[in-house]
Amino acid sequence: MTKIDPTFYLKNQQPKTASNGTLGKDDFLKILMAQLQNQNPLDPMKDKEFVSQMTQFSSLEQMTNMSESFQNYMNSQNRTPVVQYSSLIGKQVTYPVKDEETGMVDHQAEGTVKAVSQSNGQTNLELEDGSSVAVEEITKVSNEED
Known part of the structure; x- marks a missing residue:
């Protein structure tokens, strides 16, 4: 049986500096990668689950990018009366x-x-x-x- 890498233990994780308590796209990707690396080889993740999670990740990334673009647009409009x-x-x-x-x-x-x-x-x-x-x-x- 394979061992779990000790860096994945919660006690070994670096504390996050963001205090808003929300997960970002990098956190989501880390969780997905940990899930893939530590899945049971006799019962691998179903294709539908994997596709669903990748779709969620893609949607999250697009919403984040759109939000940043909209915020930049609003900031540029506020600076030019x-x-x-x-x-x-x-x-x-x-x-x-x-x-x-x-x-x-x-x-x-x-x-x-x-x-x-x-x-x-x-x-x-x-x-x-x-x-x-x-x-x-x-x-x-x-x-x-x-």
């Missing part, structure tokens, strides 16, 4: 105009967004009349024909 506000191009926006002497809101103005720009951490909408408005000041967004 210009892309986030680009949907306002061609839209009619309303914003307050302040009196220069008092600093109080004098009236509301409207304009059509021509472009979106960013400088010094501030995202601005450039309007067709040449003026520029900070996105934080926008009070209404509508289609041009509204």
